[in-house]
Structure formats: structure tokens, C-alpha cells
Amino acid sequence: MDDNRSERxxxxxxxxxxxxxxxxxxxxxxxxRLRAAVETLPRLEQVVVEPITIGKMYGERVRHVTxxxxxxxxxxxxxxHGGGFIAGDCATYRDVAGRLAKTIGAAVVxxxxxxxxxxxxxxxxxxxxxxxxxxxxQGYMPSQIVLGGDSAGATLxxxxxLRLRDEGRPMPAGAVLISPHTDLIHLAGESYRTNAELDPxxxxxxNQAMLAAYWGRxxxxxxxxxxxxxxxxxxxxxMFIQAGSCELLLSDAVRLAGRLRESxxxxxxxxxxxxxxxxxxxxxxxxxxxEAYDRIGxxxxxxxxxxxx
Numbered sequence: 001m002d003d004n005r006s007e008r009x010x011x012x013x014x015x016x017x018x019x020x021x022x023x024x025x026x027x028x029x030x031x032x033r034l035r036a037a038v039e040t041l042p043r044l045e046q047v048v049v050e051p052i053t054i055g056k057m058y059g060e061r062v063r064h065v066t067x068x069x070x071x072x073x074x075x076x077x078x079x080x081h082g083g084g085f086i087a088g089d090c091a092t093y094r095d096v097a098g099r100l101a102k103t104i105g106a107a108v109v110x111x112x113x114x115x116x117x118x119x120x121x122x123x124x125x126x127x128x129x130x131x132x133x134x135x136x137x138q139g140y141m142p143s144q145i146v147l148g149g150d151s152a153g154a155t156l157x158x159x160x161x162l163r164l165r166d167e168g169r170p171m172p173a174g175a176v177l178i179s180p181h182t183d184l185i186h187l188a189g190e191s192y193r194t195n196a197e198l199d200p201x202x203x204x205x206x207n208q209a210m211l212a213a214y215w216g217r218x219x220x221x222x223x224x225x226x227x228x229x230x231x232x233x234x235x236x237x238x239m240f241i242q243a244g245s246c247e248l249l250l251s252d253a254v255r256l257a258g259r260l261r262e263s264x265x266x267x268x269x270x271x272x273x274x275x276x277x278x279x280x281x282x283x284x285x286x287x288x289x290x291e292a293y294d295r296i297g298x299x300x301x302x303x304x305x306x307x308x309x
Contacts, residue, residue, distance in 0.1 A: 009274055009286075027086045027087070027115070027116070027117060027118070027213070030084075030086055030087045031083075031086070031087040031088075031089075031115075034083060034087045034088065034092055035089075035091070035092055038092050038095070038281065041095065041281070041282065041284050041285060042284030042285065043094075043095050043098075043284065044064075044095055044098045044099050044102065044283075044284065046064060046065040046066070047062060047063075047064055047065075047094070047095075047097075047098035047101070047102075048062070048063050048064070048065060049061075049062050049094060049098075050062075050063075052109070054109060054111050054131050054134050054135070055111065055127060055130035055131040055133065055134040056130070057111045057112050057113065057127060057131065058090065058111065058112045059090065059109055059110060059111035059112065059131070060090040060094065060097070060109070060110050060111075061107050061108075061109050062094060062097035062098050062101050062107065062108045062109070062110065063101045063106075063107045063108070064098060064101045064102035066102060066105075067101060067102075067105055067106065067107065068105070074106060074107060074144070075104075075105075075106040075107075075144045075145075075146075075304045076106060076107050076108070076109055076135065076140060076144060076145055076146075077100060077101075077104060077106060077107070077108045077109070077145075077146045077147075077148050077176070077300060078109050078131060078132055078135060078145060078146070078147050078148065078172075079093070079096075079097060079100065079108050079109065079110050079148045079149060079153070080111075080113070080128050080131075080147075080148070080149030080153035080154070080156045080157050080160075081093040081096075081110055081149065081150070081153045082149065082150040082151030082152050082153040082154070082178075082179075082278070083115075083151070083152060083153070084151065084152050084206065084207075084209075084210035084213075085115065085116045085124060085152045085210050085211075085213060085214035086115055086116050086117065086210060086213050086214070087115065088115075088153070089112050090110045090111070090112055093110050094110075095281075095283075095284065096150075096280065096281060096283075097110050099283050099290070099293050100148075100293060100296065100297075103293045103294055103296060103297030103300075104146075104296070104297045104300040104301060104304075105297070105301065106300070106304070109131075109135070111127070111131050113127035113128060113131075113156070114127055116210075116213040116214040116216065117213045117214075117216055120213075120214055120215065120216035120217075121214050121215050121216065121223065124152075124156055124214070125156060125159050125160070125163075128156045128157065128159070128160045129160050129163055129164075132145070132147060132160060132164070132172070133169075136170065142170035142171060142172055142173065143173050143304075144173070144304065145172040145173060146172055146173055146174045146175065146176060146300050146303060146304065147160065147161065147172045147174075147175045147176075148175060148176035148177070148178075148296075149176075149177065149178070149180075150177075150178035150179055150278070150280055151178070151179050151180070151181065151249075151277070151278065152181060152210065152214075154177040154178055154179065154180035154181070155180055155181045155182070155184070155228070157175055157177060157180075158175075158177065158180060158182070158228055158256075159225055159228070161175060161236060161237075162225070162228075162231055165234075165235050165236065171235075171236070171237045172237055173237060173238075173303045173304055174237045174238045174239065174240065174299065174300065174303035174304075175236075175237060175238075175239045175240070176239075176240045176242075176296055176299065176300065177239060177240065177241045177242070177253075177256075178242045178243070178280050178296075179242070179243050179244070179247060179249045179252075179253065179277060179278070179280075180228075180241065180249070180252060180253060180256060181207065181249060181252060182227075182228040182229050182252040182253070182255060182256045183226075183227045183228065183229050183252060183255075184207060184210070184211040184222070184226040184227070185211075185222050185224075185226050185227045186227065187204055187207055187208065189248075189249070189250070189251025189252050189255065190251045191247070191248055191249065191250035191251040191252075192204050192248055192251070195246055195247060195248050195250060195276075196248070198246040198247075198276065199244075199246055199247050199248045199276040199277050200276055201247075201276055201277040201278050202247055202248035202249065202276065202277035202278075203248070204248070207248070211226060228256065229255055229256065229259055231259075232263070233259055233260050233262075233263035233265055234263045234264060234265070235265075236260065236263070236265040237265075237303070238265070238266040238267070238268070238299075238303055239260060239265065239266070239267050239268070240267075240268045240270065240295075240296060240299040240300075241253050241256060241257050241267060241268065241269050241270065242270040242271075242272065242280075242292060242295070242296065243269075243270075243271060243272070243275075244271070244272045244273075244274070244275025244276050244277070244279050245271050245272065245273050245274060245275065246274055246275060246276045247275065247276045247277045247279070248277055249277065250271070253269065253271075254269065254271075257269040268299060270292070270295055272288055272289075272292050273288075274288070275288055275289070275292070279292070280292060280293070
């Protein structure tokens with residue numbers, strides 16, 4: 001890595017580390033801090049936002065002005081936002097949605113699922129499932145939908161796929177998973193150790209806290225679904241898994257890709273050098289994050305081939 005790039009990345013890492021919450025924070029404080037942090041980032045221009053209702057939730061249909069309008073229901077990326085089950089909303093993820101819409105050439109739909117700890121498991125799971133179901137009821141064909149998400153949102157996307165498969169319901173054309181949590185019970189991935197000092201935005205303690213907030217039952221062990229590596233992954237659509245080489249969840253992504261391939265599912269694993277937890281939200285600052293979106297776009301366009309955007 002050249003010296004200028006190294007210095008640039010270190011400066012961004014230090015800035016992130018300085019702004020990490022310290023000590024005990026209420027959910028309201030975490031949410032406000034996330035919104036405030038996102039407000040400081042450069043926004044993509046020429047993004048069109050349409051408020052919608054999806055699965056009885058507030059949502060947004062986000063597109064870029066370069067996107068061509070199609071006759072009938074167009075292709076769509078249904079995106080489940082991250083935030084550790086306790087934070088995140090459409091406004092916070094509007095820039096992420098806009099950048100994804102631009103690179104895939106199709107609309108991105110986000111929605112505001114119920115957050116923990118006010119709404120514990122399985123509230124967010126139900127909301128993600130019903131958001132996808134609502135698209136089908138609106139007339140979208142499964143072959144026109146890609147399901148995606150980052151961090152806890154990627155976890156919810158994976159859980160939604162398992163429920164759809166188990167209920168014999170139509171599956172989307174593919175799935176995009178950015179930094180998924182695939183084992184919140186054991187937190188045993190090797191990168192929890194090797195990347196502990198390299199990831200300025202992730203910590204084992206924070207991941208333990210997010211599960212505690214969403215599960216919310218101190219007298220009961222977490223449901224086995226929170227260890228997605230133990231699930232049966234047969235009968236799944238193609239998946240694109242993206243993670244940073246320096247992030248705490250690298251092992252979660254690598255192990256998931258292995259489990260998917262063992263089951264016969266097509267899994268593309270994209271490891272971004274020198275990136276860390278939530279790097280995808282910094283596309284306006286980091287060229288590496290912008291380029292990562294471009295690779296997501298290539299996957300989405302491939303799995304949606306044959307359906308005009």
C-alpha cells in the first residue's frame with residue numbers, strides 16, 4: 001500500500017475511533033449519534049426519494065436520476081438497514097440506498113423495521129419478512145427482486161431467506177450481504193482476535209450487547225437462529241458477501257461463504273483490503289467503498305439479467 005493511501009486510511013480510522021460511543025449509552029443516544037455521524041458525510045447528488053408504505057411500515061423508494069423507468073414493476077433491491085438491531089432508519093441509510101441505486105441501475109427500497117430493545121425478537125424478523133411479502137403482493141416477480149442488507153440488516157436478510165425457503169415461498173433472484181453477523185451466540189470467528197486492534201468501528205462487547213438488546217430474555221439462551229452457520233443452506237439463491245479485511249466480522253463472512261458453497265449455493269466472497277466495520281457508509285470519503293458498491297452492482301445486474309431496470 002502506498003504511503004499516501006496508508007496515511008489517508010489511518011486518518012479516517014483515527015477519526016472513527018475518536019467518535020465511537022464510550023461507556024453505557026441508551027438506544028436513543030446511539031440512534032442520535034448514528035444520525036449525527038451520517039449527517040457529516042458527503043451525500044451523493046441527483047438522488048430521488050419517494051416515501052412509501054411497505055408491510056405497513058414507513059419506507060422509501062430511492063433511485064438515481066440515471067436510472068431508466070420501466071413499464072410495469074421494475075427491478076428492485078429490498079435493503080434491510082444495519083444498526084445493531086437498535087438503530088438506523090431510512091434517512092440514515094438514504095445515501096447508501098442512493099449509491100446502490102446508481103450502481104445497480106434500479107430502485108432501492110428501504111424500510112423502518114421495529115427496533116430493540118423496545119421491540120425484541122422476532123419483531124425485526126417479522127418486519128423484514130412482511131416487507132418482502134408486500135413486494136410480491138404489489139406485483140413484483142421474485143426474479144425482479146434482490147434482497148440485501150448490511151451488518152444486522154444482512155443478518156435479518158439471511159433469516160428472511162431461511163423462512164422463505166422453509167415455507168416453500170418464492171425466493172428472490174439473489175442476495176447482497178455486507179458484513180453479515182452469522183454467529184452472534186458464540187462470537188468465535190478468528191477475526192474477533194486478529195482484527196480486534198485493526199477495526200476502529202467494531203467490538204466484541206458491542207456485538208454481545210446488540211444480541212442482548214434484541215433477544216431481551218436474560219433467563220433464556222438465544223434462539224439457535226442467531227448462529228446462522230449451523231443452518232441448512234440448501235435451496236438458496238446466489239449470494240454476494242462483502243467484508244473488509246480489517247473488520248471484526250471478516251470470519252463471519254468467510255465461514256458463511258464456505259457453508260453456502262458446501263450446500264451447493266453459489267456464493268461470491270468479496271474481501272476489500274484494509275477496510276473495517278461499516279466501511280460501506282463512507283463511500284463519499286473512501287474510494288475503496290465506492291468501488292465496493294461497483295462490484296455489488298455487477299452481481300445484482302447479473303442475477304437480474306433479462307429484466308429491464
